[in-house]
Amino acid sequence: MHAFDVLGDPVRRRILELLADGEQPAGTLGETVRREFGISQPAVSQHLKVLREHGFTTVRAEGARRLYAVDPGPLREIDAWLAGFRRFWAPPLAALATELARGRRERRLREDDPDDERTTP
Amino acid sequence: MHAFDVLGDPVRRRILELLADGEQPAGTLGETVRREFGISQPAVSQHLKVLREHGFTTVRAEGARRLYAVDPGPLREIDAWLAGFRRFWAPPLAALATELARGRRERRLREDDPDDERTTP
DNA sequence: TCTTTATATCAGATCAGGCTTATATAAGCG
DNA sequence: CGCTTATATAAGCCTGATCTGATATAAAGA
Numbered sequence: 001m002h003a004f005d006v007l008g009d010p011v012r013r014r015i016l017e018l019l020a021d022g023e024q025p026a027g028t029l030g031e032t033v034r035r036e037f038g039i040s041q042p043a044v045s046q047h048l049k050v051l052r053e054h055g056f057t058t059v060r061a062e063g064a065r066r067l068y069a070v071d072p073g074p075l076r077e078i079d080a081w082l083a084g085f086r087r088f089w090a091p092p093l094a095a096l097a098t099e100l101a102r103g104r105r106e107r108r109l110r111e112d113d114p115d116d117e118r119t120t121p
Numbered sequence: 122m123h124a125f126d127v128l129g130d131p132v133r134r135r136i137l138e139l140l141a142d143g144e145q146p147a148g149t150l151g152e153t154v155r156r157e158f159g160i161s162q163p164a165v166s167q168h169l170k171v172l173r174e175h176g177f178t179t180v181r182a183e184g185a186r187r188l189y190a191v192d193p194g195p196l197r198e199i200d201a202w203l204a205g206f207r208r209f210w211a212p213p214l215a216a217l218a219t220e221l222a223r224g225r226r227e228r229r230l231r232e233d234d235p236d237d238e239r240t241t242p
Numbered sequence: 243t244c245t246t247t248a249t250a251t252c253a254g255a256t257c258a259g260g261c262t263t264a265t266a267t268a269a270g271c272g
Numbered sequence: 273c274g275c276t277t278a279t280a281t282a283a284g285c286c287t288g289a290t291c292t293g294a295t296a297t298a299a300a301g302a
Contacts, residue, residue: 001259005129009260013125013202020205026279043261045280050259064269064278072209079207081134082200084141088193089200122289130290147249164291166250171289185248185299 003074006054011037011047016056016070023069025062124195127175132158132168137177137191144190146183 007013014036015029030044048068051057058071128134135157136150151165169189172178179192 002129002131004125004134005259008123008126008129010123011260017205027277030279039260040262041278042263042280042282046260049280066279070206070209072206075203075206076210078199079203079210082196082203084138085191085193085196086200088191089197126289132290148247151249160290161292162248163250163252163293167290170250187249 001050001054003054003056003078006050006056006074007078009047009050011039011044012051012056015044015047015051015068016075019057019068019070023060023067025065025067027065029068122171122175124175124177124199127171127177127195128199130168130171132160132165133172133177136165136168136172136189137196140178140189140191144181144188146186146188148186150189 007016011033014033018024018029018032026045026048029048030041033039033044033047034041048057051068052059055071055073056075057068060067060069128137132154135154139145139150139153147166147169150169151162154160154165154168155162169178169187172189173180176192176194177196178189181188181190
């Protein structure tokens, strides 16, 4: 199952959205999702398993509770794939900004580079 | 079928990658994909149908040929969904840059706003 | 017009995903 | 310890996605 397939399911997307605000125990997630989608506890648990096994979440045990949290790895990969298409809608400046933010940040902070692409003439 | 499901299929992802370099007739796409994945012509045609019907491509007829091209709409929506998680891996500067590129670009160019968040004290 | 080329659609088979009910595991508590 | 709470796994069913081979449609060319 590819990362995109994992995100194809609305329940799994919702779980990730909920986790975006911070870690949550399986039970709390389950309650919300069950209310919203009308599915059973095992169904939720199976979705959590898919998310886990594909690296979208981490889990840590706290007593009997399982605390889930977002693991950004696969989302990042998807973002990287999308990058090849971003030029179809993003203005060129954004690409530059991304580049800037990604690689040149530390260089700038250390060397105090006077060369500045931000102000286009 | 959700946009994420559409991208879940490797054949469809490949087709979009090929189209990223510009429009191509179904036949050319088909040849490449058939070579790479070992599937039949109808299979490719069905994938093209999925891409079409979910808004990932446009088609225009040129004689008997169908020229496919990327339609960025759904990819953009996916990008928007991902935005809610980007803070997990992108440095804050990138978010600012995105914001900048998206909405404030013209304002800045016109008004020459002296208010500058870029330099955090 | 007849034939070839380009692409799409149809019908049927197969397979994977997701759901449910029932059950297992393990911690918390009286 | 038993009982309850929290979560996971198992087994079986059902639906929908994708594939193939056959066929339809339509443009191009002899």
